[in-house]
Amino acid sequence: MSGGGAGVGGGVLGAGSSYQRFVHSALELTRLRTVLKPHPSQEKFRFIQPNDDTTVLNALSYSAPKIRMLRSLTVEKKNSVQVLDFAAFSEPEYDLPIFCANAFTTPAQSIVVLDLNPLYDITVDIDYKDKYYMDLMPLVQKYSELLPWGGKITSESLRFFSPVVIWTIFEPTECNHDVLFSALMDYYKVWLQLTDQATEENDAAKIVRNGEAQHRYLTWRTEKDPGYPLLKKLIGESQAKDLVSEFLFEGVNSLGSKSFLDYFPEYARDDGTVNKKRSMIGKSFETRPWDATGQFNAG
16 A cells, blocks of 8 residues: 555555554564464464455464464555554463554544553552553653543543553544554554563462453453444454454453453343443543553542
Protein backbone atom coordinates (compact mmCIF):
# COMPACT_ATOMS: atom_id res chain seq x y z
CA MET A 1 0.00 0.00 0.00
CA SER A 2 1.15 3.54 -0.64
CA GLY A 3 2.25 5.88 2.08
CA GLY A 4 -0.33 8.31 3.45
CA GLY A 5 -0.50 11.93 2.56
CA ALA A 6 -1.63 14.82 4.69
CA GLY A 7 -5.23 14.51 3.52
CA VAL A 8 -7.80 12.34 5.26
CA GLY A 9 -8.14 9.83 2.40
CA GLY A 10 -4.37 9.45 2.06
CA GLY A 11 -4.15 9.17 5.80
CA VAL A 12 -6.13 5.94 5.81
CA LEU A 13 -3.69 4.37 3.37
CA GLY A 14 -0.84 5.67 5.47
CA ALA A 15 -2.38 4.10 8.55
CA GLY A 16 -2.34 0.63 7.03
CA SER A 17 1.22 1.14 5.88
CA SER A 18 2.36 2.32 9.32
CA TYR A 19 0.62 -0.62 11.03
CA GLN A 20 2.41 -3.11 8.79
CA ARG A 21 5.67 -1.23 9.32
CA PHE A 22 5.24 -1.50 13.08
CA VAL A 23 4.53 -5.25 12.93
CA HIS A 24 7.61 -5.82 10.78
CA SER A 25 9.81 -3.58 12.96
CA ALA A 26 8.56 -5.12 16.21
CA LEU A 27 9.23 -8.65 15.00
CA GLU A 28 12.71 -7.72 13.78
CA LEU A 29 13.46 -6.03 17.10
CA THR A 30 12.30 -9.13 18.96
CA ARG A 31 14.48 -11.41 16.82
CA LEU A 32 17.53 -9.39 17.83
CA ARG A 33 16.88 -10.38 21.44
CA THR A 34 15.46 -13.88 21.32
CA VAL A 35 14.50 -16.78 19.07
CA LEU A 36 10.96 -16.66 17.74
CA LYS A 37 9.21 -19.83 16.64
CA PRO A 38 5.73 -20.08 15.11
CA HIS A 39 2.97 -20.45 17.68
CA PRO A 40 0.63 -23.42 17.05
CA SER A 41 -2.22 -20.99 16.33
CA GLN A 42 -0.41 -19.53 13.33
CA GLU A 43 -0.98 -22.59 11.16
CA LYS A 44 -4.76 -22.30 11.52
CA PHE A 45 -5.15 -18.55 11.15
CA ARG A 46 -2.28 -17.31 9.02
CA PHE A 47 -4.19 -17.67 5.75
CA ILE A 48 -7.66 -16.80 6.98
CA GLN A 49 -9.72 -15.35 4.14
CA PRO A 50 -12.34 -12.57 4.42
CA ASN A 51 -15.67 -12.71 2.63
CA ASP A 52 -14.84 -9.95 0.15
CA ASP A 53 -11.96 -9.25 -2.22
CA THR A 54 -11.34 -5.71 -0.96
CA THR A 55 -10.16 -6.80 2.51
CA VAL A 56 -6.81 -8.30 3.51
CA LEU A 57 -6.28 -10.00 6.88
CA ASN A 58 -2.81 -10.85 8.14
CA ALA A 59 -2.46 -13.00 11.25
CA LEU A 60 0.94 -13.88 12.72
CA SER A 61 1.75 -15.55 16.05
CA TYR A 62 4.99 -16.64 17.71
CA SER A 63 6.38 -17.86 20.99
CA ALA A 64 9.84 -17.52 22.54
CA PRO A 65 11.64 -18.04 25.84
CA LYS A 66 9.68 -16.01 28.44
CA ILE A 67 7.03 -15.14 25.81
CA ARG A 68 3.96 -17.40 25.81
CA MET A 69 2.52 -15.70 22.77
CA LEU A 70 3.33 -12.75 20.54
CA ARG A 71 0.63 -12.16 17.96
CA SER A 72 -0.52 -9.65 15.40
CA LEU A 73 -3.69 -9.17 13.41
CA THR A 74 -4.02 -6.47 10.78
CA VAL A 75 -7.10 -5.74 8.69
CA GLU A 76 -6.97 -3.57 5.59
CA LYS A 77 -10.22 -2.85 3.77
CA LYS A 78 -9.53 -0.72 0.72
CA ASN A 79 -10.45 2.97 1.21
CA SER A 80 -12.42 2.08 4.33
CA VAL A 81 -10.96 0.55 7.49
CA GLN A 82 -7.46 -0.23 8.75
CA VAL A 83 -6.99 -2.20 11.99
CA LEU A 84 -4.01 -3.15 14.13
CA ASP A 85 -4.32 -5.61 17.01
CA PHE A 86 -0.91 -6.52 18.43
CA ALA A 87 -0.25 -8.11 21.81
CA ALA A 88 2.45 -9.94 23.74
CA PHE A 89 1.89 -12.26 26.71
CA SER A 90 4.58 -13.66 28.99
CA GLU A 91 4.75 -17.19 30.33
CA PRO A 92 3.05 -17.60 33.76
CA GLU A 93 6.51 -17.90 35.34
CA TYR A 94 6.68 -14.10 34.93
CA ASP A 95 4.32 -11.38 36.13
CA LEU A 96 5.09 -9.04 33.21
CA PRO A 97 2.49 -6.56 31.98
CA ILE A 98 0.77 -7.41 28.71
CA PHE A 99 1.82 -5.36 25.72
CA CYS A 100 -1.34 -4.16 23.97
CA ALA A 101 -1.61 -2.04 20.82
CA ASN A 102 -5.03 -1.55 19.25
CA ALA A 103 -5.73 0.93 16.45
CA PHE A 104 -8.82 1.40 14.31
CA THR A 105 -8.68 3.86 11.40
CA THR A 106 -11.41 5.11 9.09
CA PRO A 107 -11.24 8.01 6.60
CA ALA A 108 -12.44 10.30 9.39
CA GLN A 109 -10.37 9.30 12.42
CA SER A 110 -7.94 6.94 14.10
CA ILE A 111 -8.82 5.48 17.49
CA VAL A 112 -5.87 4.09 19.45
CA VAL A 113 -5.20 2.28 22.71
CA LEU A 114 -1.56 1.58 23.49
CA ASP A 115 -0.56 0.24 26.87
CA LEU A 116 1.37 -2.17 29.05
CA ASN A 117 -1.73 -3.71 30.63
CA PRO A 118 -1.08 -4.62 34.29
CA LEU A 119 -1.51 -8.23 35.31
CA TYR A 120 -2.77 -7.12 38.73
CA ASP A 121 -4.99 -4.32 40.03
CA ILE A 122 -2.49 -1.50 40.54
CA THR A 123 -4.92 0.54 42.61
CA VAL A 124 -4.51 -2.23 45.21
CA ASP A 125 -1.16 -3.85 44.41
CA ILE A 126 1.13 -0.86 44.90
CA ASP A 127 4.26 -3.01 44.80
CA TYR A 128 3.34 -4.20 41.32
CA LYS A 129 2.68 -0.63 40.18
CA ASP A 130 6.01 0.58 41.56
CA LYS A 131 7.84 -2.39 40.05
CA TYR A 132 6.69 -1.79 36.49
CA TYR A 133 5.33 1.72 36.08
CA MET A 134 7.06 4.25 38.30
CA ASP A 135 10.06 4.55 35.96
CA LEU A 136 7.85 4.71 32.88
CA MET A 137 5.86 7.86 33.65
CA PRO A 138 8.19 10.07 31.54
CA LEU A 139 7.20 7.91 28.56
CA VAL A 140 3.52 8.85 28.72
CA GLN A 141 4.43 12.47 29.45
CA LYS A 142 6.45 12.46 26.22
CA TYR A 143 3.36 11.60 24.19
CA SER A 144 0.52 13.14 26.22
CA GLU A 145 0.53 16.35 24.16
CA LEU A 146 1.25 14.73 20.79
CA LEU A 147 -1.39 12.04 21.37
CA PRO A 148 -3.85 13.67 23.80
CA TRP A 149 -6.46 11.88 25.88
CA GLY A 150 -9.29 10.70 23.63
CA GLY A 151 -12.15 12.00 25.74
CA LYS A 152 -14.87 10.40 27.77
CA ILE A 153 -14.18 6.80 28.76
CA THR A 154 -15.81 4.72 31.49
CA SER A 155 -14.19 3.05 34.46
CA GLU A 156 -15.22 -0.26 32.90
CA SER A 157 -12.90 0.44 29.99
CA LEU A 158 -10.16 1.52 32.40
CA ARG A 159 -10.28 -1.80 34.24
CA PHE A 160 -7.08 -3.15 32.68
CA PHE A 161 -5.37 0.13 31.77
CA SER A 162 -2.13 1.30 33.35
CA PRO A 163 -0.98 4.84 34.24
CA VAL A 164 1.03 4.93 30.99
CA VAL A 165 -1.87 4.12 28.68
CA ILE A 166 -2.30 6.13 25.50
CA TRP A 167 -5.99 6.41 24.63
CA THR A 168 -6.37 8.86 21.79
CA ILE A 169 -8.44 9.86 18.75
CA PHE A 170 -6.94 11.88 15.93
CA GLU A 171 -7.20 12.76 12.24
CA PRO A 172 -5.42 10.03 10.27
CA THR A 173 -2.74 12.16 8.64
CA GLU A 174 0.74 10.98 7.78
CA CYS A 175 2.23 13.23 10.46
CA ASN A 176 -0.04 11.87 13.19
CA HIS A 177 0.66 8.28 12.18
CA ASP A 178 4.40 8.96 12.25
CA VAL A 179 3.97 10.06 15.88
CA LEU A 180 1.92 6.94 16.58
CA PHE A 181 4.57 4.71 15.00
CA SER A 182 7.19 6.30 17.27
CA ALA A 183 5.00 5.68 20.33
CA LEU A 184 4.33 2.08 19.31
CA MET A 185 8.04 1.41 18.96
CA ASP A 186 8.97 3.17 22.20
CA TYR A 187 6.38 1.24 24.19
CA TYR A 188 7.33 -2.07 22.62
CA LYS A 189 11.02 -1.48 23.28
CA VAL A 190 10.15 -0.90 26.94
CA TRP A 191 8.20 -4.16 27.06
CA LEU A 192 11.15 -6.03 25.55
CA GLN A 193 13.50 -4.46 28.09
CA LEU A 194 11.22 -5.50 30.94
CA THR A 195 11.15 -9.02 29.48
CA ASP A 196 14.95 -9.12 29.27
CA GLN A 197 15.20 -8.09 32.92
CA ALA A 198 12.50 -10.45 34.21
CA THR A 199 13.59 -13.29 36.46
CA GLU A 200 11.78 -16.61 36.46
CA GLU A 201 9.45 -17.28 39.38
CA ASN A 202 10.08 -20.58 41.14
CA ASP A 203 7.24 -20.42 43.66
CA ALA A 204 4.53 -22.72 42.29
CA ALA A 205 1.74 -20.78 44.01
CA LYS A 206 2.89 -17.49 42.45
CA ILE A 207 3.12 -19.11 39.01
CA VAL A 208 -0.46 -20.33 39.37
CA ARG A 209 -1.51 -16.85 40.50
CA ASN A 210 0.15 -15.28 37.46
CA GLY A 211 -1.58 -17.76 35.18
CA GLU A 212 -4.97 -17.04 36.71
CA ALA A 213 -4.39 -13.28 36.46
CA GLN A 214 -3.63 -13.65 32.76
CA HIS A 215 -6.67 -15.91 32.31
CA ARG A 216 -8.86 -13.29 34.00
CA TYR A 217 -7.56 -10.69 31.53
CA LEU A 218 -8.11 -12.99 28.55
CA THR A 219 -11.62 -13.83 29.75
CA TRP A 220 -12.49 -10.14 29.98
CA ARG A 221 -11.02 -9.33 26.57
CA THR A 222 -12.73 -12.29 24.89
CA GLU A 223 -16.13 -11.20 26.20
CA LYS A 224 -15.62 -7.48 25.62
CA ASP A 225 -13.64 -7.43 22.37
CA PRO A 226 -14.92 -4.37 20.44
CA GLY A 227 -13.55 -5.75 17.16
CA TYR A 228 -15.71 -8.87 17.16
CA PRO A 229 -18.62 -7.35 15.16
CA LEU A 230 -16.22 -6.35 12.38
CA LEU A 231 -14.58 -9.79 12.36
CA LYS A 232 -18.00 -11.46 12.30
CA LYS A 233 -18.92 -9.37 9.25
CA LEU A 234 -15.64 -10.13 7.48
CA ILE A 235 -15.20 -13.87 8.13
CA GLY A 236 -18.49 -15.13 9.58
CA GLU A 237 -19.61 -15.88 13.12
CA SER A 238 -17.93 -19.28 13.54
CA GLN A 239 -14.49 -18.20 12.31
CA ALA A 240 -14.72 -14.92 14.22
CA LYS A 241 -15.37 -16.76 17.48
CA ASP A 242 -12.44 -19.08 16.82
CA LEU A 243 -10.15 -16.16 15.94
CA VAL A 244 -11.03 -14.35 19.18
CA SER A 245 -10.69 -17.34 21.53
CA GLU A 246 -7.93 -19.33 19.81
CA PHE A 247 -5.77 -16.53 18.42
CA LEU A 248 -6.36 -12.99 19.72
CA PHE A 249 -6.87 -14.19 23.30
CA GLU A 250 -5.43 -17.68 23.06
CA GLY A 251 -5.13 -19.17 26.52
CA VAL A 252 -8.69 -18.37 27.54
CA ASN A 253 -9.50 -22.07 27.11
CA SER A 254 -6.28 -23.44 28.61
CA LEU A 255 -4.87 -21.18 31.35
CA GLY A 256 -7.89 -21.52 33.62
CA SER A 257 -11.41 -22.86 33.91
CA LYS A 258 -13.30 -19.93 35.48
CA SER A 259 -16.02 -18.22 33.46
CA PHE A 260 -16.55 -14.52 32.83
CA LEU A 261 -19.19 -14.39 35.56
CA ASP A 262 -16.88 -16.17 38.00
CA TYR A 263 -14.46 -13.27 37.62
CA PHE A 264 -17.01 -10.49 37.09
CA PRO A 265 -20.27 -11.47 38.85
CA GLU A 266 -21.56 -7.89 38.66
CA TYR A 267 -22.41 -8.57 35.00
CA ALA A 268 -24.82 -11.41 35.77
CA ARG A 269 -28.43 -11.04 34.65
CA ASP A 270 -31.30 -12.55 36.61
CA ASP A 271 -31.39 -15.52 34.23
CA GLY A 272 -27.69 -16.25 34.80
CA THR A 273 -26.48 -14.92 31.44
CA VAL A 274 -23.99 -12.11 30.88
CA ASN A 275 -25.29 -8.57 30.57
CA LYS A 276 -23.91 -7.56 27.17
CA LYS A 277 -24.43 -3.83 27.65
CA ARG A 278 -21.05 -2.13 27.28
CA SER A 279 -19.70 0.35 29.80
CA MET A 280 -22.43 -0.42 32.31
CA ILE A 281 -20.26 -0.10 35.39
CA GLY A 282 -18.81 3.00 37.04
CA LYS A 283 -18.24 6.67 36.29
CA SER A 284 -16.65 8.14 33.18
CA PHE A 285 -13.46 10.17 32.77
CA GLU A 286 -13.06 12.99 30.26
CA THR A 287 -9.41 13.62 31.11
CA ARG A 288 -6.48 11.38 32.07
CA PRO A 289 -7.28 10.04 35.56
CA TRP A 290 -3.64 9.50 36.58
CA ASP A 291 -1.30 12.21 37.72
CA ALA A 292 2.37 12.59 36.74
CA THR A 293 3.42 10.11 39.43
CA GLY A 294 0.98 7.41 38.29
CA GLN A 295 -1.48 8.01 41.13
CA PHE A 296 -5.08 7.28 40.14
CA ASN A 297 -7.48 10.14 40.81
CA ALA A 298 -11.01 8.78 40.99
CA GLY A 299 -12.40 12.32 41.15
